Amino acid sequence: MPAFASYEEKTHAAFGGAPINVRDPRVLAWLIRRHGLEMTHLSRGSHIGAIFSVAEIVATLYTGVLHVDPADPAMPDRDRLVYSKGHAGAAVYAALAENGFFPVEELSTHYGNGSRLSGHVSHKGIPGVEFSTGSLGHGLAVAAGMAMGAKLDKAAWRTYAVLGDGECDEGSVWEAALQAHQFKLDNLIAVVDHNHMQSLDFCENTLALEPFADKWRDFGWNVMVVDGHDTDALRAAFDQAKANLGTEKPTVIIAETTKGKGVSFMENNILWHYRTPQGEEYEAALKELEAQRP
Amino acid sequence: MRDAFTRALMREAASDPKLTLVTGDLGFGVLKPFWETYPDQFINAGIAEQAMTGLAAGLALTGRKVLTYSIGNFPTLRCLEQIRNDCAYHEANVKIVCVGGGFVYGSLGMSHHATEDMAVLRALPGVTVFTPGDPHEVEAIVPVMLRTPGTCYLRLGRGGEPCLHPAPLTGWQMPKALTLREGNDVALLSAGGILTQTVSAANLLAEQGVSAEVVSFPCIKPIDAEKIAQLASRFRHIVTVEEQNIVGGFGSAVSEVLAEMGTGCKLHRIGMPDVYSSIVGTQQYLRSEYQMDDKAICARTLAWLGGQ
Known part of the structure; x- marks a missing residue:
């Protein structure tokens, strides 16, 4: 293992010094996984499975879907992203750092003593993070409030909410789903990272969610189901969701994903909701990721 | 106190189109003058206090003064974590209004006895807690509260309490006893x-x-x-x-x-x-x-x- 001068150098090593195009969603998704592996490795942190399942969703959002600007993170007409599955916050931190909201090097502090990069996503002092989450079931209602505020102001910016599927056990998600429909928030776009697993087991063995898409349809939402690891499909879904303005219905994109996607022994393995990649497992995961670099 | 609250709030709403009142499907006979006069500043969030409070936080973060309104323990304990995480931590301009502090709804039973709210809300960093004792105090508090940054809690009694101060309180400053x-x-x-x-x-x-x-x-x-x-x-x-x-x-x-x-x-x-x-x-x-x-x-x- 070669020694690296910095965290950034190490996590970018696979590119061999070639330019890294973070505007390419596949490249950004790969970087999210690379950082997710390194951040959970360094911090002995959890939730790598969820970071890997949501990677393409976050990467697609930050490569042309979200109207945001690292030079002016608080610009009034920015799109709002409420990242409700805060436990996979590393994915958002990685996307923000790679897009220049703060230095990539700071990702190495994730979970650490005195760090502002808490395990669950925090907005305090972090440019580009709209809202702090961590307790599940909060984000959709907050996003609905923001979307309603935009409507009242006749503002064109959109509000996005990223949810987990296990999170949809929370009744507050469905309270917010009722409200977003009632208030005709067609400027609200939710994405569910439907990796079919939650904390202890598969969703269907816990509180069965299927038929999941039908539930959202019955709540009065526009619903799309897409391959959540296909950035082209995700981009098309987001474009359609934006075009749903005028339907007087909010839109949910159910992104079919695999928990732990990208590392064979992590995929669909509940252990990797918690387990931190160390030793041979870290090396093996890194090798698999390096082989996939776009 | 309820009517004093509505009166004071309507005075404020007249000059502030960004003032928004969100109710958890309660306030019949109390808020009616408000929703009839300011329909565009009134939202019924349904019997869904958690999402009501999250919605209020989101609305507040778009530059509004948002009040959530319900009775007893519903606007406080039922959605405590939304108050803590979504409102107070984000310094969201949300004012939580409870009608029925204490035993106002005494006959309705334990669920409707609001007897821990002052303690629980007081324990949250960043939350200002108002406890008016008569209608004059309510009318003095409402404008002060609406100019107090961040998340506040207003614990009201019922309707029909007597005025105990001899005259309206002018120039009251928080937190003057x-x-x-x-x-x-x-x-x-x-x-x-x-x-x-x-x-x-x-x-x-x-x-x-x-x-x-x-x-x-x-x-x-x-x-x-x-x-x-x-x-x-x-x-x-x-x-x-x-x-x-x-x-x-x-x-x-x-x-x-x-x-x-x-x-x-x-x-x-x-x-x-x-x-x-x-x-x-x-x-x-x-x-x-x-x-x-x-x-x-x-x-x-x-x-x-x-x-x-």
Whole structure:
């Protein structure tokens, strides 16, 4: 293992010094996984499975879907992203750092003593993070409030909410789903990272969610189901969701994903909701990721 | 107090189109003038207090002053984590309004007895807690609260309470405690709608030859520590009165000030003795049952003074 001068150098090593195009969603998704592996490795942190399942969703959002600007993170007409599955916050931190909201090097502090990069996503002092989450079931209602505020102001910016599927056990998600429909928030776009697993087991063995898409349809939402690891499909879904303005219905994109996607022994393995990649497992995961670099 | 609140709020809404009132499907007969006059500033979020509070936080972060409104424990305990994480942590301009503090809905049962809200909300960093004692205090608080940054809690009583201050309170500043009656023997400190009983108790004490000072605390967080210190220097006995559990609320707040300043003054707390009430009845019946009505305040104060 070669020694690296910095965290950034190490996590970018696979590119061999070639330019890294973070505007390419596949490249950004790969970087999210690379950082997710390194951040959970360094911090002995959890939730790598969820970071890997949501990677393409976050990467697609930050490569042309979200109207945001690292030079002016608080610009009034920015799109709002409420990242409700805060436990996979590393994915958002990685996307923000790679897009220049703060230095990539700071990702190495994730979970650490005195760090502002808490395990669950925090907005305090972090440019580009709209809202702090961590307790599940909060984000959709907050996003609905923001979307309603935009409507009242006749503002064109959109509000996005990223949810987990296990999170949809929370009744507050469905309270917010009722409200977003009632208030005709067609400027609200939710994405569910439907990796079919939650904390202890598969969703269907816990509180069965299927038929999941039908539930959202019955709540009065526009619903799309897409391959959540296909950035082209995700981009098309987001474009359609934006075009749903005028339907007087909010839109949910159910992104079919695999928990732990990208590392064979992590995929669909509940252990990797918690387990931190160390030793041979870290090396093996890194090798698999390096082989996939776009 | 309810009607005083609506009146004061409507005055503010007239000049502030960004003021938005969100109800959890309650307020029939109270909020009607508001929603008829300002339909564009009114939202019924349904019987969904968690999402109501999250929605309010989101709305507030788009530059609005947002009030959430419900009764009893619904706007507070039911959605406590949304208040903590979504409102207070984000310094969201959300004002939580509860109608029915204490035993206002006494006959409806334990679910509707709001007897821990002051303590619980006081424990949240970044939340200002207002506890008006009469309609004049409500009208003084509402404009101050709406100009106070961040998340606030307003604990109202019911409708039809008498005005205890002789005139509207002009120029009230947070968190100033208000003296309703001067005295020499004991200080009765009151927070919230129980002020009627505290004032009445002072009258009963006067009949017994005891001169009680009555001070209302329209705000318990922050609390008027200066006033507490003055009272501690003048009186050997301070009695706190609240329609709320004895743990963590107004009496606790006063005790913290007294303990930290170091005083020879003795504190006596009147409130719910750390129990839930499984019996029901009118507000006044339950106040009597739990030894916090005017007669009980008088009798307990006499006993405490007699034991000095």
